[in-house]
Amino acid sequence: MEKEFVKKETQEEQNIELPKKKEKKKNKFEIENEKLKEENQILNEKCLRISAELQNVKKRNAEEISRLLKYDGETFIKKILPTIDNFERAILLDDANLEDEVSKFLSGFKMIYSNLKNILEESEIKEIPCVGLPFDPNTMEAVLTDHEENMEKGMVMEVLQKGYTYKEKVIRHAMVKVND
Amino acid sequence: MGKIIGIDLGTTNSCVAVLEGGEPKVIVNDEGERTTPSVVAFKGEEELVGARAKRQAVTNVNNTIASIKRLMGTKEKVTANDKKWTPEEISAKILSKLKKDAENYLGEDVKEAVITVPAYFNDAQRQATKNAGKIAGLDVKRIINEPTAAALAYGLDKQEKLQTILVYDLGGGTFDVSILELGDGLFEVKSTAGNNRLGGDDFDQRIIDYLVSEFKKQEGIDLSKDKMAMQRLKDSAEKAKKDLSGMAKTQISLPFISQKDGSPVHLEMELSKAKFEDLCRDLFDSTLEPVRKALKDAKLKSSDIDEVILVGGSTRIPYIQELVKKELGKEPHKGVNPDEVVAMGAAIQGGVLTGEVDDLVLLDVTPLSLGIETLGGVMTVLIPRNTTIPTSKSQVFSTAADNQPAVDIHVLQGERPMAQDNKTLGNFQLMDIPPAPRGIPQIEVKFDIDANGIVHVTAKDLGTNKEQTITITSNTSLSDEEIDKMVKEAEQNKEADEKRKEQANVKNDADSLIFATEKAIKDLGDKVDEKDKKEAEEKMKDLKESLEKDDIEDIKKKTESLNEIAMKLATKVYEQAAKEQKPEENAQTEKKDDVEEANYEEK
Numbered sequence: 001m002e003k004e005f006v007k008k009e010t011q012e013e014q015n016i017e018l019p020k021k022k023e024k025k026k027n028k029f030e031i032e033n034e035k036l037k038e039e040n041q042i043l044n045e046k047c048l049r050i051s052a053e054l055q056n057v058k059k060r061n062a063e064e065i066s067r068l069l070k071y072d073g074e075t076f077i078k079k080i081l082p083t084i085d086n087f088e089r090a091i092l093l094d095d096a097n098l099e100d101e102v103s104k105f106l107s108g109f110k111m112i113y114s115n116l117k118n119i120l121e122e123s124e125i126k127e128i129p130c131v132g133l134p135f136d137p138n139t140m141e142a143v144l145t146d147h148e149e150n151m152e153k154g155m156v157m158e159v160l161q162k163g164y165t166y167k168e169k170v171i172r173h174a175m176v177k178v179n180d
Numbered sequence: 181m182g183k184i185i186g187i188d189l190g191t192t193n194s195c196v197a198v199l200e201g202g203e204p205k206v207i208v209n210d211e212g213e214r215t216t217p218s219v220v221a222f223k224g225e226e227e228l229v230g231a232r233a234k235r236q237a238v239t240n241v242n243n244t245i246a247s248i249k250r251l252m253g254t255k256e257k258v259t260a261n262d263k264k265w266t267p268e269e270i271s272a273k274i275l276s277k278l279k280k281d282a283e284n285y286l287g288e289d290v291k292e293a294v295i296t297v298p299a300y301f302n303d304a305q306r307q308a309t310k311n312a313g314k315i316a317g318l319d320v321k322r323i324i325n326e327p328t329a330a331a332l333a334y335g336l337d338k339q340e341k342l343q344t345i346l347v348y349d350l351g352g353g354t355f356d357v358s359i360l361e362l363g364d365g366l367f368e369v370k371s372t373a374g375n376n377r378l379g380g381d382d383f384d385q386r387i388i389d390y391l392v393s394e395f396k397k398q399e400g401i402d403l404s405k406d407k408m409a410m411q412r413l414k415d416s417a418e419k420a421k422k423d424l425s426g427m428a429k430t431q432i433s434l435p436f437i438s439q440k441d442g443s444p445v446h447l448e449m450e451l452s453k454a455k456f457e458d459l460c461r462d463l464f465d466s467t468l469e470p471v472r473k474a475l476k477d478a479k480l481k482s483s484d485i486d487e488v489i490l491v492g493g494s495t496r497i498p499y500i501q502e503l504v505k506k507e508l509g510k511e512p513h514k515g516v517n518p519d520e521v522v523a524m525g526a527a528i529q530g531g532v533l534t535g536e537v538d539d540l541v542l543l544d545v546t547p548l549s550l551g552i553e554t555l556g557g558v559m560t561v562l563i564p565r566n567t568t569i570p571t572s573k574s575q576v577f578s579t580a581a582d583n584q585p586a587v588d589i590h591v592l593q594g595e596r597p598m599a600q601d602n603k604t605l606g607n608f609q610l611m612d613i614p615p616a617p618r619g620i621p622q623i624e625v626k627f628d629i630d631a632n633g634i635v636h637v638t639a640k641d642l643g644t645n646k647e648q649t650i651t652i653t654s655n656t657s658l659s660d661e662e663i664d665k666m667v668k669e670a671e672q673n674k675e676a677d678e679k680r681k682e683q684a685n686v687k688n689d690a691d692s693l694i695f696a697t698e699k700a701i702k703d704l705g706d707k708v709d710e711k712d713k714k715e716a717e718e719k720m721k722d723l724k725e726s727l728e729k730d731d732i733e734d735i736k737k738k739t740e741s742l743n744e745i746a747m748k749l750a751t752k753v754y755e756q757a758a759k760e761q762k763p764e765e766n767a768q769t770e771k772k773d774d775v776e777e778a779n780y781e782e783k
Contacts (some may be wrong), residue, residue, distance in 0.1 A: 057201050060285070066568045089436030093444055137221075137228060137236035144407055145239055154239070160408045169212070175411060 020123060071169055077125060078171055084120075087113040088162075120164075128158045128163035128174045139163055141173040145180040157177045184292040184321055184534050185282045187524025189271065190327070191249040192352040192379075193219050195523035197280040198286065199531035200227050204333065204524035206517070215519060216281070222261035229277040243696055245270050247353070250376070252312075253305030268308050272315035279316055293318040294526045294533070299325040299358040300372040304415045323637055328356035328367045329525025330491045334513045337362060342750050342756045343486040344370070344478075346502055348512070351492035352520070353379040357469055358475045359485070371477035373470035378463065380421075380494040386459045387417035391432065391449060399445050401438050409437050424453045425496045456501045464499055468507055488512040493519040541619035544569050547663040550635065553599035555580050555691075555780045556684035564629045565595065565667075567635065574626035574640070583615040587623055587637050591652060595670030598683040603658075603666070610648045612640040618695055670716065683732050690739045692744060700749040707756060708749065716745045718779065 091113060094106040120126075128139045135142060135154050146157055156176045163174025181433060186204070188195045193215040197206045211231055221233035221244040228236065237244040243260040251258070251267040275295075282290045297309050306323050313320035322742075327347035329335060342363030349356040356374040360367055369402050391413055392403050403409045416432050425431040434447040457464070460639040474777050475482060488504060490512045495501065504512050515521050531537040543569050551561035554577065562573045579587065586609050594602030613621050629635050640647035658666075670677070697716055701708055719742040726734045 039758070040708075053201055056287075086435045093436075135236065136240060137232040140239070141235040142239040143411055160411070171234060175408075180239065 007080075034161055037121075071166060073123075074166055074169075077120075077166060081172055084113075084116060085161060086118060088115065104124045124167050125171075126165050128170070130159045130163070130174050130176050132156065135176065135178045139165070139170050139173060140176045144177045145175055146176040148179050151179045152180055182288060182291055183282075183286060184294060184527075184530030185279070185290055186329070186523050186528070187275065187278055187295045187313075188520075188523035188526060188531050189249065189274065189295055189297070190218055190351065190522075191217060191354050191376075193246050193276055194278060195520055196282050197520070197523040197527035199534075199536055202531070202536070204527040204531075206520050206523060206645055207279075207282050207285045210284065214517075216274070216278065217246075218249065218274050218458075219244065219412060220248070220270050221245070227273060229273050237708050248274075248757065251754070253302065253308045259496075268312040268315060270406055271312035271731075273318035275313055279318060286513070291317070291319055292321050292530070292533075293307070294322045294324060294529045295320055296326045296329045296522050297528050298356055298372070299327050299360075299369045300356075300374075301325075315452065322529060324526060324529055325358070325367070325369060326356070326522045327489070328362075328368075329529065330489050331360060331367070331487075331525065332360060332528045333521040333525035334487075334489060335366075336487055336489075336513075339363070340695065344480065344484055345487045345489060346471070346474070346508065347469070347489045347491060348375075348399060348484045348495065349491040349522075350467065350494040350500065351379050352381055352494075353377070355379060355470065357467075357470045359474050359478045359480065370480070371474045373474040373477065375466070375470060378466070379492075382463055383421055383460050383494065383497075384414065384417045386463070387420060387451070387456065388413050390451075390455075390459055391417065391447070394407070394449060395447055397707050398441060399438070401445060403438060403447075409434075412437065420451050421456065421497075425454050425498060427560060428453050449563045451783045452479070453498075460499075463767070464503060467500070469505060471504075481666070482508045485510060489521075489574060490514040491518050491521055494635055506700075533554050544633060546629065546633075547658065548593050548603075548666060549595055550605075550629075551592050552577075552590075552625060552637075553592060556688045557599045558681060558684050558688075559592050559594070559597060559599045559602055562625065563629065569629045570631045572626060572628040574624050577625055578619045579596070579613065579616070579621050579623075580618060585613055585615075586611040587613065587639065589625065589637065589648075589650070591635070591637050591650065593658075594666050596673065597677045597683070601669075601673070601677070605635065605652045606637070606650045608637075608650045610641060610646070613641055614644065616643075617699070686732055686735055686739070687727060690723055690735050693739055693742055694723060697742065697746045697749060700714070700746065700753050703753055704749065704756065708752065712748060713743060716742070716749060719745060 089108065091106060091110055094103055094110075109156055126164065130140060133156055134152075135156055140156065140163060142159060148157060155177050155178070158177040160177060161175040162172075163170065164172050183198050185207075186199075188197075194217075195206060196213045197204045208214055209216050209230065213703055214233065215232040217232065217234045219233040219237070221228040221236060223236065223240060223243065233244060233440050234246075237246070245260060245265075248258070248267050248270040250583055252271065254267065256267070258267070258270060275293075279290050279293070293313055295309055295313055301309070309323055310320045328343070330347050330349070331345050336343065340363075342361060345360045345362060347356075347360065349358070354374065354376045355378045356372065356376075358372045359370040361370055362368070388410070396402055405414065407505045412434050416434060420430045420432055429450055429452040432447070432449045434450055436444045437447040438445045475485075483507055488508050488510050490501065490504065495504075495518045501512065501514065514667065519555075528537065538600065545566045546563055547565060549561045549565045550563040551559050554560045560575075563571065575779045577587075588612065589608050590599065591605040591607070592599055592602040593605050596602050609702055610623065613623075624638075624640045624642055626638045626640070627635060628638070635652040636649060636650070638647055638649045697720055701713055701716060723735065723738040723742050726738050746779060
C-alpha cells in the first residue's frame, strides 16, 4: 500500500513538472518497460533452462551411480577371471589316475577351484553357455572357424576361453570356434 | 531446442560426447564402453555395428566392413550381403548407432551433430561425411577438423593472441600431425602430415613378436602356430603396454600356454619399460619425420609453436611424450583420456552452436576453506575449499560455559585444523545472550558468499533472534601463490596438525566431563552418596590440575578415571529423572541433541 502511494506521488510530481512532455515521457517509460519485460523474459527462460539442465544432470548422475553400484566390483572380477582360466588349464591335465602324485595334488586343486566357482555363482557371475549353440556376437567372440559336416553352419564347436556374465552384463565375451 | 552431439568418426574407433552443464561428457554405448569400434557387419537381415560386428568378423569376413573412413569421398563401393554400399552408407550405420546411444543416454531425440574429420580431408571427403550424417538422420551442423576439436577441448580458443598449435595424434591405427593457427575464434590449418598405417596395434605386435621369439629360445616351442596361445599373448601384450605407461616393469605370466612331451609349459617373463622402448624405438622415432615435415610445410621452426597437444591413446606412452617434448621444446597438453578429446571438442562446438556455451556463466570457486574458531582453538570449516560460489551454509553452535553472555566469532580462512595457523578474516561478538547453562543456547552461524567472493557472516541467537553480521571483502586479496602456499603448508603439516587437533579434542572432552559431573552432583543434591561425591570431586581436582599442566597422556588417563564415577552419577540422575518424570527437562535434553557439539570458547 505504502509503495503504491509513493509511486503515484512521483508520477504526479513528474506530471506537474513536465506537463507538455507527458506523451513522450510515457513513451520512454513504456519503451523502458518493454525492454525490461523482454530482458526479464530472457532471464526467466535462462533460469528455467539452467534449472532443467541441473535436474537432468542430477537424474542422469543418479542413474549412472545406481548402474555403477549394481555392477560394483566388476573391474576386480574381470581381473580374477584369468586366474580361474589357469585353474581350469591345470585341472585339464589330470589323467584321473588317483595313484600318482600329480593326480592327488590336482584333486586338491579341483576342490579349491570348485570353492572359487561357488563364490562366483553366489555373486551372480555365470559362465556363458556356448558349445552346440548358435554363435551370438552379443556374448561371444569368434576367433576361429572350421568345417564339420555333421553340424549346422554358424554353431559353436569349441570354447577356447570361457565367457562370463555378471548379473545381466557380459563382463567377458567367450572366445569360440565356429562351424563354417 | 535439443542438444547437438559431437562425434569423432574414427578409422578404428568412434566416440560421441555431449555438452552437459557446460562440460563435455563422453557417452557410454549400450555395452558400457566409451568408444565404439568403427566396424559394420551384415548377417542375413541383421545389421551389426561396433564391438558386436568386430566379434563376429572371422565368421563373416565377406560381410564385415572395417576402416571405411579410408574410402570416404571416393567412388569405390564395398560389397556386403550381395549389395553394393557407398562409404557414406556404411559410415551412416556407425553414426546411427552413436546417435541411438546418445538418445538412450539423454532420454530425448537427437537430430543435430557436429562431426570431426582429419585436417587433410578434401571437399569431397567432407561432403561424404556430411552425407553420411544425413543418411543417419542427423542434421550435420558443422564439420570440423579433428585437431581443431582437440584445441577446443583444451580451451585454447579462449586465448586472446594469435597462436600456432601443433597437434600430434597417434591413435590405434593412424598417425596425424597438424599445425593450426588460431585466434579470435578463427582456425586455419597451416599444414598436415602423418602415416596412416601406424598406431598402437603396431606396438602390441612388437611385444608379441618378442615374446614368441624369447619363448622359442627358452622352450623350443613356436607359439605363433597356436591360435589360442596367440590370442592370450595379444591380450597380455596390450595389457603390458598399458602397464608400462605407469610402471618401470611388468610381469607377463601365462601358465599352461603350451605342452611339451605331455607336460605343461608356462610362459613367465618380465618386460621392462626400457625393453619395450627398445622394441618400438624405430616406430616411435619415425613419428618425428612427419612432425618435421609439417613444420617445414608451414614454413615454421619448432620455436614458433606456441602450444602442443597430444591426442590418441598411444600418446599415453611416456617415451612418446618425452620425444615430442624434446623435439618441440614444449610441455605438451595431455588429458587423462587422449582418445576422447576430439569428441569432446566436437561437443563443445555443438554447445557453441546451440548457444549453451555463451549462456555459460563462469563460476568461481572458493580457493580456501572458510570457517570459525571453536572450543580449544580448533577451526570448524563451514565452506570447504573448491566450493562453487555463490553459496551459503549455516550451522548451529552453542556456548562453552554456564551463563556465557557473549560469543566471539573468529572468521578464518585456510586449510590447517588449528585456528591459529589460519588467516583471520574478521572478528565480531554476538552479545546479550540470556543466562543459560552451557550447551543450551543455540547460535546459528551463517556464511554467505556472493558471486564476487564477498563473504557475509551472520551469527544469530535462535532464542532471542538477535543477530550480528560482518562483511568481509578482503577474501579475494590473496594471490594465487599465497593460496598455493597455504594449501601446501597444510599438506606438509598434516600429521603434526592432526596431533594437535586430537590434543585439543582430548582437552575438550575432559572439560565437558568435568562440567557434566559438576552438574550431576548439583542436580542430585543430597541424594548423592557422600563417598561417590568425594571421589568425584577428588578426581575432578586431579583432572583440572592435569589440564593446567597440559600433559595430554595424563589428561586422557584421568578423564577415563573420572568417567567411571561420572557414569555412576549419571545413572543416578537418570533414575531420579525417571522417578520424577519431568517432561520439561526431557524436552530440554532433546533440544540439546540437535546442537552441534562444537562449543565456543569462553572469552
